[in-house]
Amino acid sequence: MTMRRITVTATLGLSLVLAGCSDDGADETVTPAASESSTTEDGTTGSTGDAGAEGTDTAGGTADAAPMDDQVCADFFQSGAVQLADRAEKNRTMLDDAQVSDPASYGEVSLLSQRITDLVEDASADQAGLLERVNAPFVQVRDAVLDDPDQTVSDAEITVPEVDTTDSAAAQEELLASCTS
Numbered sequence: 001m002t003m004r005r006i007t008v009t010a011t012l013g014l015s016l017v018l019a020g021c022s023d024d025g026a027d028e029t030v031t032p033a034a035s036e037s038s039t040t041e042d043g044t045t046g047s048t049g050d051a052g053a054e055g056t057d058t059a060g061g062t063a064d065a066a067p068m069d070d071q072v073c074a075d076f077f078q079s080g081a082v083q084l085a086d087r088a089e090k091n092r093t094m095l096d097d098a099q100v101s102d103p104a105s106y107g108e109v110s111l112l113s114q115r116i117t118d119l120v121e122d123a124s125a126d127q128a129g130l131l132e133r134v135n136a137p138f139v140q141v142r143d144a145v146l147d148d149p150d151q152t153v154s155d156a157e158i159t160v161p162e163v164d165t166t167d168s169a170a171a172q173e174e175l176l177a178s179c180t181s
Contacts, residue, residue, distance in 0.1 A: 073179030113138035133171030
């Protein structure tokens with residue numbers, strides 16, 4: 001392993017730790033209590049069930065509230081406090097809005113890229129193809145920064161190439177459809 005790779009890895013880890021310590025709180029997901037009560041118009045109290053299991057039906061959100069049988073689908077759409085699907089949507093938006101310009105935002109893109117790459121290893125051929133398409137803009141950004149001799153991931157300002165995220169979003173929609181059918 002070259003000294004540059006070691007430095008990049010150490011800096012990326014430090015950046016992610018520092019990003020996690022920020023007071024911003026935008027990346028934190030608050031899990032509601034196991035059940036919530038509500039009062040209806042007639043004064044009776046009802047329970048909404050497991051509020052933490054609710055999901056959204058968007059490309060960036062989780063799939064349905066029911067657990068997915070396929071492990072790769074569950075890992076992408078339902079695992080963790082913030083699902084990979086949600087992170088992919090957020091990172092595509094950051095790339096589209098040119099908001100990836102510092103070590104923390106670059107670190108988020110790089111980490112997501114690695115997590116999706118790891119997930120591809122366990123995926124079927126069809127899933128792997130879709131996941132690689134979802135991951136394509138993140139890999140492109142990660143590789144461009146790592147291969148640029150004029151910058152490091154610890155620079156105060158990081159320049160990333162402009163990338164098209166349209167196919168990534170479409171692939172995520174296709175993956176969601178295949179996982180929920």
